[in-house]
């Protein structure tokens with residue numbers, strides 16, 4: 001990365017949704033999952049998306065990441081308007097510019113940790129940047145586990161492989177849907193620490209969905225959704241501040257069965 005782009009990235013937008021709506025079904029069964037959502041994700045920022053179950057978090061991420069179609073509005077990744085792309089171009093953009101970390105790690109059981117990390121690049125016929133790959137592997141602490149299969153790794157280690165896989169191709173933006181949802185709090189904290197470091201030290205842009213105020217506190221910004229709309233936003237969050245805001249969301253009272261003590265949905 002050049003000095004100029006380092007300076008630029010404080011203001012540059014990695015992805016943007018404008019008046020984005022997503023409607024499932026028709027007539028009586030119609031669900032408005034996203035209702036004219038406008039949001040920009042700044043480069044080199046970690047954004048957490050929160051909100052009650054069914055508020056549209058996954059839908060927003062999937063639409064912005066080009067994994068799902070939308071009903072109206074527009075989405076840009078960098079300078080590229082997703083709506084203008086043909087299927088093949090969209091597939092290529094996803095492959096080249098976007099990284100994903102899902103709650104279920106989506107690792108291939110027959111491949112080693114290293115092979116899983118480089119798989120997307122292998123499929124794309126691209127050679128990994130060796131130095132970068134070493135940096136990523138060292139950062140997630142997998143140097144001595146590279147030849148292990150997923151079944152020989154702990155849950156936290158598997159999730160770290162998934163994080164390394166998302167970082168390895170240096171995508172413009174990484175999306176995580178509850179990337180630490182399946183981990184105990186210590187492994188979760190580790191993975192969040194790596195994501196945090198990749199933003200701070202490597203300039204990576206990350207957007208993650210979480211139900212956990214402690215996880216959200218790792219972010220630079222927390223965006224709250226309710227009923228398919230952005231209803232609140234916090235910069236420089238602490239877990240207490242996030243919990244407080246969650247209490248005031250429509251349908252987001254932690255006393256209701258929707259949330260347990262940690263703010264996760266039941």
Ligand SMILES: Nc1ncnc2c1ncn2[C@@H]1O[C@H](COP(=O)(O)OP(=O)(O)OP(=O)(O)O)[C@@H](O)[C@H]1O
Nearest residue numbers: 024025031033052053054055056057058059060265
């Ligand atoms: N394929 C689908 N068909 C119909 N409705 C859907 C579909 N996918 C999601 N929805 C609805 O859209 C709304 C938003 O769903 P979404 O998965 O984005 O919520 P979420 O905020 O990610 O919830 P959770 O925290 O439970 O993961 C919900 O009301 C859901 O029932």
Ligand SMILES: [Mg+2]
Nearest residue numbers: 057058059209
């Ligand atoms: Mg979801």
